[in-house]
Amino acid sequence: MIALRFILVDLRRHWIGSLAVVCLIAGASALGIAVDLQERALRIGSARAAERFDLVIGAPGSDTQLVLSSVFLQPSPLTLLPGSVLARISADPRVAMAAPVGFGDSFNGMPVVGTIAAFVTDGGRAPLAEGRPFGTITEAVVGADSPLVLGDQVKPIHGLPGEGGQTHRELSYAIVGRMAKTGTPWDRAILVPIEGVWTIHGMSHPHEHHADESGGSAEHDHDHDERSGAVSTEPNDPPIGDRHLGPPWTDPPGVPAVIVKAKTIADAYRLRSEYRTEATLAVFPAEVLTRLFATLGDIRLILGAIAFATQGLVGGAIVLVSVVHLSQRRRQLAMLRALGAPRTAIVALVWAELMLLVATGVALGVGLGFLGAKLFAIWLSGASGIVGPVILTGQDLALVLSLLGIAAAIALVPALVAYRQTAASGLRS
Amino acid sequence: MPGVRLLNVTMRVAGLTGPVIDIPDLKVAPKERLAVMGPSGAGKTTLINILTGLDRPTSGQVIWDGVDIARLSEAGRDGWRSRNVGLVLQDFGLFDGLTALENVLLPQQMRRLHLGSPAHERARDLLSRVGIHRHGQKVETMSRGEMQRVAVARALQAGPQAVVADEPTASLDAGSARDVSDLLIDLTREAGATLVVITHDVGLAGAMDRIVTLKRGRIDAAGASPAVSP
Numbered sequence: 001m002i003a004l005r006f007i008l009v010d011l012r013r014h015w016i017g018s019l020a021v022v023c024l025i026a027g028a029s030a031l032g033i034a035v036d037l038q039e040r041a042l043r044i045g046s047a048r049a050a051e052r053f054d055l056v057i058g059a060p061g062s063d064t065q066l067v068l069s070s071v072f073l074q075p076s077p078l079t080l081l082p083g084s085v086l087a088r089i090s091a092d093p094r095v096a097m098a099a100p101v102g103f104g105d106s107f108n109g110m111p112v113v114g115t116i117a118a119f120v121t122d123g124g125r126a127p128l129a130e131g132r133p134f135g136t137i138t139e140a141v142v143g144a145d146s147p148l149v150l151g152d153q154v155k156p157i158h159g160l161p162g163e164g165g166q167t168h169r170e171l172s173y174a175i176v177g178r179m180a181k182t183g184t185p186w187d188r189a190i191l192v193p194i195e196g197v198w199t200i201h202g203m204s205h206p207h208e209h210h211a212d213e214s215g216g217s218a219e220h221d222h223d224h225d226e227r228s229g230a231v232s233t234e235p236n237d238p239p240i241g242d243r244h245l246g247p248p249w250t251d252p253p254g255v256p257a258v259i260v261k262a263k264t265i266a267d268a269y270r271l272r273s274e275y276r277t278e279a280t281l282a283v284f285p286a287e288v289l290t291r292l293f294a295t296l297g298d299i300r301l302i303l304g305a306i307a308f309a310t311q312g313l314v315g316g317a318i319v320l321v322s323v324v325h326l327s328q329r330r331r332q333l334a335m336l337r338a339l340g341a342p343r344t345a346i347v348a349l350v351w352a353e354l355m356l357l358v359a360t361g362v363a364l365g366v367g368l369g370f371l372g373a374k375l376f377a378i379w380l381s382g383a384s385g386i387v388g389p390v391i392l393t394g395q396d397l398a399l400v401l402s403l404l405g406i407a408a409a410i411a412l413v414p415a416l417v418a419y420r421q422t423a424a425s426g427l428r429s
Numbered sequence: 430m431p432g433v434r435l436l437n438v439t440m441r442v443a444g445l446t447g448p449v450i451d452i453p454d455l456k457v458a459p460k461e462r463l464a465v466m467g468p469s470g471a472g473k474t475t476l477i478n479i480l481t482g483l484d485r486p487t488s489g490q491v492i493w494d495g496v497d498i499a500r501l502s503e504a505g506r507d508g509w510r511s512r513n514v515g516l517v518l519q520d521f522g523l524f525d526g527l528t529a530l531e532n533v534l535l536p537q538q539m540r541r542l543h544l545g546s547p548a549h550e551r552a553r554d555l556l557s558r559v560g561i562h563r564h565g566q567k568v569e570t571m572s573r574g575e576m577q578r579v580a581v582a583r584a585l586q587a588g589p590q591a592v593v594a595d596e597p598t599a600s601l602d603a604g605s606a607r608d609v610s611d612l613l614i615d616l617t618r619e620a621g622a623t624l625v626v627i628t629h630d631v632g633l634a635g636a637m638d639r640i641v642t643l644k645r646g647r648i649d650a651a652g653a654s655p656a657v658s659p
Contacts (some may be wrong), residue, residue: 002535005527005531006535009525009527332524338483338510339510339536340507340512340540341536341540342507342508342539342540343504422483
């Protein structure tokens, strides 16, 4: 195909300019693609992270903070929800599962989260990748991405990840299971029985399991002093490994949040409104995320507009460059006309040459944008644990096609300038 | 039969009072070889443009084989030119980066996406005929004489009824100029084509059937070539 060779020869002759044009187009389209990809990845990633969390109940405060702390394990001190609320929720017949989550400790930068065994397997819906859920207060299950292996011993450090603090000597956990990958911050967490967290922080009531025999717990003096520590030294306490784990609790200590799975959707809504009181806060993580994404959407819109403006500028620059380039090729194109080439062939040549650059640039841009989004997602996942799937969809195809379509129209400008040139004009030197 | 007649052809350009070309009647017989001589600025290139349909005269007829190309549209003239006229120019008008063979084929490629093997065969024959044997050689690596020979092969590729050459030997050394002159004459004769040459080259003009001199756009003197007639 000699015409194609003709185009390639011209591009090679002006390879620096061609390269610059390709890079400009690649950069501008990469920007647009990356913004879309990353926004989608973040949206899907966070929605996926919130899947397990139907309803989150906590102490009054910021609902965003409650969701960020419980769903995304973002370290922040939350006000404790009184244990009585936990007991009441657990006993509610409309509740399928009420999982307390207790934060405050970490191990090698991994958050240690106290909860119940049922939550580890999502009530049986999410089988473990290996091992089994914890059965005693000294056992733990790790997230899929944890470097710990089954059999490892973990002594938590008091304090949130990155804060540092003193090592708890009260309790160490043996890893007995590993969760399947969820693509959420929980993949890096160490899940332990909530009773362990209570014990470590000295919040556990020494006689909680004997409460019924001793006639209720109301008169018991709750030990809320974190420093008092030595809970397991009480003479009447059963050996620590034999304690009963999970609900029903009698007179449990406070927890930062309770994750509630309702039996029906209607129940979920009823529970949500019932626990929206002055003493408690109940939110659907999805509604908080929706609000966050509305903000994020605005940012995306701005970034999208910037990307669009960049593409427009690049488009203008390319028209300018190609018209200048065209004036240098005037003689060459006139020569083709003199040799009998129809004007349509000249238009096609100029247009095809530009489109070749544009298509190369856009293809490179998609690759670059994808790579950029991927790198950002990897960084984000390292920083937050949220795995955002960077995927190309039909929407991106539409964006690419519209870019090419606009470019095709813009490329007609120099092509038509070439069309208007008469055959004789270029031969007069 | 092919051949051309210019009738009452004038060409005016904006800013000049007199016409740059004013030719009441000029006839070139089929297969005739005509040299157009004259000082620079006499309107020789304009005459070439009119003869080949690159430009339309302000008035008058340019009748090739019964077709007045002055009445054709621009696209029509492009098409007509591609079928009927082979052009040879002073500075060759070859396309760098392409091989000799590609240069010969390019004009036809501009009209047809797929060139069959007959076109390739003819191009190779013509190249060999003008003494270019490395058909895959890039034209920019060739000597000027070789380049003009490639251009001569290109001019004949479509089997035109006329070859129009604008100073074909002006940028060549004496030896190459003689080679190119001979090839132009021999090949157009073999092809049965009319040859119109604008030249300062007395040797080339002398090998033509007839010489006309152009002065300020007018034919100054016309007659049989002082050299031998065919």
